[in-house]
Amino acid sequence: MRIGELSNRSGVPVPTIKFYVREGLLPAGKLTSPNQASYDSGHERRLRLIRALLDVGGLSLAAIGDVLRAVEDPAQPVHKVLGVAAKRLTPPQRDEPGPESEDAREEVAALLKRRGWRAEAHGPAGESLAEVIVALRRAGHGGFVELLDDYAAAAEPVARADLDYVGRRVAREDLVESVVVGTVLGEAMFGALRRLAQADASARMYDGDGAGPGGDGAEPRGAEG
Amino acid sequence: MRIGELSNRSGVPVPTIKFYVREGLLPAGKLTSPNQASYDSGHERRLRLIRALLDVGGLSLAAIGDVLRAVEDPAQPVHKVLGVAAKRLTPPQRDEPGPESEDAREEVAALLKRRGWRAEAHGPAGESLAEVIVALRRAGHGGFVELLDDYAAAAEPVARADLDYVGRRVAREDLVESVVVGTVLGEAMFGALRRLAQADASARMYDGDGAGPGGDGAEPRGAEG
DNA sequence: CGCTATCCGATAGCGGAACTATCTATGATG
DNA sequence: CATCATAGATAGTTCCGCTATCGGATAGCG
Numbered sequence: 349m350r351i352g353e354l355s356n357r358s359g360v361p362v363p364t365i366k367f368y369v370r371e372g373l374l375p376a377g378k379l380t381s382p383n384q385a386s387y388d389s390g391h392e393r394r395l396r397l398i399r400a401l402l403d404v405g406g407l408s409l410a411a412i413g414d415v416l417r418a419v420e421d422p423a424q425p426v427h428k429v430l431g432v433a434a435k436r437l438t439p440p441q442r443d444e445p446g447p448e449s450e451d452a453r454e455e456v457a458a459l460l461k462r463r464g465w466r467a468e469a470h471g472p473a474g475e476s477l478a479e480v481i482v483a484l485r486r487a488g489h490g491g492f493v494e495l496l497d498d499y500a501a502a503a504e505p506v507a508r509a510d511l512d513y514v515g516r517r518v519a520r521e522d523l524v525e526s527v528v529v530g531t532v533l534g535e536a537m538f539g540a541l542r543r544l545a546q547a548d549a550s551a552r553m554y555d556g557d558g559a560g561p562g563g564d565g566a567e568p569r570g571a572e573g
Numbered sequence: 574m575r576i577g578e579l580s581n582r583s584g585v586p587v588p589t590i591k592f593y594v595r596e597g598l599l600p601a602g603k604l605t606s607p608n609q610a611s612y613d614s615g616h617e618r619r620l621r622l623i624r625a626l627l628d629v630g631g632l633s634l635a636a637i638g639d640v641l642r643a644v645e646d647p648a649q650p651v652h653k654v655l656g657v658a659a660k661r662l663t664p665p666q667r668d669e670p671g672p673e674s675e676d677a678r679e680e681v682a683a684l685l686k687r688r689g690w691r692a693e694a695h696g697p698a699g700e701s702l703a704e705v706i707v708a709l710r711r712a713g714h715g716g717f718v719e720l721l722d723d724y725a726a727a728a729e730p731v732a733r734a735d736l737d738y739v740g741r742r743v744a745r746e747d748l749v750e751s752v753v754v755g756t757v758l759g760e761a762m763f764g765a766l767r768r769l770a771q772a773d774a775s776a777r778m779y780d781g782d783g784a785g786p787g788g789d790g791a792e793p794r795g796a797e798g
Numbered sequence: 799c800g801c802t803a804t805c806c807g808a809t810a811g812c813g814g815a816a817c818t819a820t821c822t823a824t825g826a827t828g
Numbered sequence: 829c830a831t832c833a834t835a836g837a838t839a840g841t842t843c844c845g846c847t848a849t850c851g852g853a854t855a856g857c858g
Contacts, residue, residue, distance in 0.1 A: 350826095352833070363818055366836080371816095376835095383824045383835045393713055400712040402816095404705055406631070409816070427775050434768045460769065467772035477765035480629055480758055487625040488618055489754045491738065492762075498734040499759075500766050502727040507770035509723040511778060513716065529714045531771065533705055534724070535764045537717075540702035541725050542763070543659045543756065544685065545732035547692035550652055553736055576805070588847055591807080596845095608806045608853045627845090634845070 351377065354387045358395040365395070373398055373413050397525070405532035411436030419524045426524055433528045435472035437535070448485060452478035455493075463500055510534060576602065579612045583620040590620065598623055598638050622750070630757035636661030644749045651749055658753045660697040662760070673710060677703035680718075688725055735759060 355362045368374040374394055377385030394416075401407045407415070414436055418429040456478050457469040468474060484492050510530045517523035580587045593599040599619055602610030619641075626632045632640070639661055643654040681703050682694040693699060709717050735755045742748035 350834075361818080362834090364816085367817065370836090379835085381825060381834095383833085384826070385835070397712045400708040404708040426779065427772065430768075430771065430775065437764070437768075465769055465773040466776040467769045471772065473765050473768035473772060477762065477769065480762045480765060483625040483629040484754070484758055484762075487622045487754060487758075489751065489758070491741075492751075492755060492758065495734045495738055495759075496762070496766075499731060499763050500770070502731045503763060503766040503770040506724060506727045506767055507774045509720045510767075510771055511774045513720055515778070516716070526714065526717075529709070529712060530717060531768065533709055533712070533714070533717065534720070535760075535767070537702065537705045537709075537721070538724050538728060538763065538767070539662070539760045540698050540705060541721075541728040542731055542735075542760070543655075543662075543698035544690055544692045544702065545725070545728040546655070546735055546756070547652065547696065547698060548690040549732045549736045550655070551691040553740070554651065586847080587805090589845085592846060595807090602806095604806090606805095606854065609804090609855075610806075 349387050351385065351387060354391055354395070357392055358399070360395055360399065368395070368398060368409075371409060371413060373409060373416060397529070400529070401532055404536050405437075406536070407436060407532060415528055419521060419528060422520065424524075426520075426527060429524050430527050430531065431472060433531050434476075437476075437532060448482050449478060452481040452485075455481060455496075459496055459500060462497070463504075506534075506538060574612050576610065576612060579616055579620070582617055583624070585620055585624065593620070593623060593634075596634060596638060598634060598641060622754070625754070626757055629761050630662075631761070632661060632757060640753055644746060644753060647745065649749075651745075651752060654749050655752050655756060656697055658756050659701075662757060673707050674703060677706040677710075680706060680721075684721055684725060687722070688729075731759075731763060 349357075351362055351365060354360075355365060358365075360368075365374065369376050374391060377387040377391065379385045398412055398416075401412050401415070402409065415429070415433050418424050418432045453469065453474070456474045459465075460467055460469050460474075481493055481496075484490060510527075513530060514523060514526045517526050574582075576587055576590060579585075580590060583590075585593075590599065594601050599616060602612040602616065604610050623637055623641075626637050626640070627634065640654070640658050643649050643657045678694065678699070681699050684690075685692055685694050685699075706718055706721075709715060735752075738755060739748060739751045742751050
C-alpha cells in the first residue's frame with residue numbers, strides 16, 4: 349500500500365508518518381521508484397503500537413524509539429528490553445541524591461528482601477520507587493509509605509498475570525512486544541481500575557451502604573453508571 | 574520568610590516560584606510593603622506538593638492548577654475533586670468515538686456489574702479504562718484485555734488501602750489532599766512495584782529457580798543472546 | 799545618609815517536544 | 829498529456845515549563 353492508504357487505515361496524517369520515519373520510529377517504506385514507496389501491514393501495526401504507547405501509555409517519542417529499537421534488536425535479552433521500557437516509563441529524576449534518597453533506597457531493598465523478590469533494588473524500577481517514597485515524604489505524606497506492603501502484595505498477582513500473558517507468546521519479537529505493551533498499557537489499565545475501585549470504596553464509605561451523611565451531599569446517585 | 578528563603582528551603586528557583594504564583598498554582602505572599610512579601614510554611618508545603626505532582630505524578634501544571642483549586646474550594650465534594658484529579662491524570666483522548674469505543678464501554682460496564690462496583694462506568698476513570706481497551710485492541714494486543722478481571726481483583730485491596738489511609742484524616746482539606754496525593758503518587762508507586770514484581774517473576778521464569786541474579790537492570794554475565 | 803543586596807511585578811525570551819506546512823522534483827494514473 | 833500522489837528536505841508552529849532581564853522600591857547595615 350502507499351502512504352496515503354497507510355494514513356487512512358491508521359488515522360495518522362501523512363506528514364506525521366513521514367516524521368516518524370525520520371525519527372526512526374517507523375521503518376521507511378520499500379522504494380519501488382525514486383518517489384514511490386510501498387508499506388505493508390507491518391507498518392500499520394507498528395504505527396498503531398506507536399500511537400498506543402504515545403496516547404495511552406504516555407511515553408515520549410524518544411522513549412518509544414528506544415523501546416522499539418530494543419525490541420527489534422535480537423541481541424537484547426528480554427529483561428533488558430523490559431528495563432528500557434521501565435526506565436523510559438518514568439521521566440528522568442531531577443533531584444540531587446541527598447540523604448533522604450539513601451533512606452528510601454534502603455527501604456526499597458528491605459522491601460525486596462521481605463517479599464523475597466529477585467529484582468535489583470537499584471535498577472530503574474527500584475530507583476523510581478525510591479523517588480516516589482522521597483516525593484511522598486517531601487510532600488508531607490510520608491504516612492502513605494506505610495501502604496507499601498499492601499501495594500506490593502497486590503502487585504504480585506498482577507505481575508504473574510502479565511507474565512502469564514506474555515508466556516503464551518512464541519516468537520521472540522512477539523514476546524518482547526507483549527512485555528512492553530503489557531508494562532506500559534497495563535499500567536494505564538490498572539490505574540483506571542484502581543480509580544474505579546476507589547470510587548466504589550468511597551461510595552460505600554461516604555454514602556454508607558444505602559444512604560448516609562455523605563460528607564458533602566452533591567451526589568445525585570451513588571451507584572451504577 | 575521572604576521569597577529567597579522559600580526558594581532555598583524548597584529547592585525551587587525564585588523565578589519559578591514567581592511563575593507558579595502567576596499561574597495561580599501558589600498563592601501570592603502577603604505583602605508587607607509594596608515590594609516585600611512574606612511567605613509561610615503553607616507556601617512551602619504547597620510548593621512541595623506541586624513538585625511532587627509534577628515530577629513524580631507527571632501531571633501538567635494546568636492539571637495541578639485545576640486539582641489544587643478544587644482542593645481549596647470547600648464547596649467541592651470529595652469525589653468531585655477526585656474526579657478532577659482522575660481526569661487530569663490521563664491526557665485527553667484524541668480519537669473519534671467509533672464503534673470499538675462503544676464495545677469497550679460496554680465491557681467496562683459489564684466488569685463493574687460483575688464485580689459489584691459502585692462506580693460510574695462513564696466517569697473519567699471508566700472512560701480511560703475504555704480507551705485503554707481500545708488502544709490494546711488497535712495495537713493488536715486484544716488478548717491482554719483478558720487480564721481485566723485479574724487486574725480488577727488486585728485493584729480492590731489497593732483501593733481499600735488508599736481509602737484506609739485517607740480515612741485517618743480529619744480536616745477536610747487534609748483529607749482531600751490525601752486523596753489526590755494517594756491517587757497520583759500511589760499510581761507511580763504501584764507502577765514501580767509492579768515492575769519490580771515483574772522482574773522477580775521474569776527472573777524465576779527465565780533464569781530458572783535457583784540460577785543467577787535476575788532483574789531488569791544491567792546483567793553482568795550475559796544470560797542469553 | 800549612603801550603599802548594596804534583595805525584592806516585586808512585568809515582559810520577553812528560550813529550549814524541547816510533537817507535529818505541520820511548504821517546496822521541489824519525479825513518477826503514477828486515467 | 830494532465831493531474832495527482834509521493835519522496836525527501838527544510839522551515840515554521842504550538843504548547844509547555846521555565847529563565848532572563850528590567851525598572852523601580854525597599855531592607856538593612858554601617
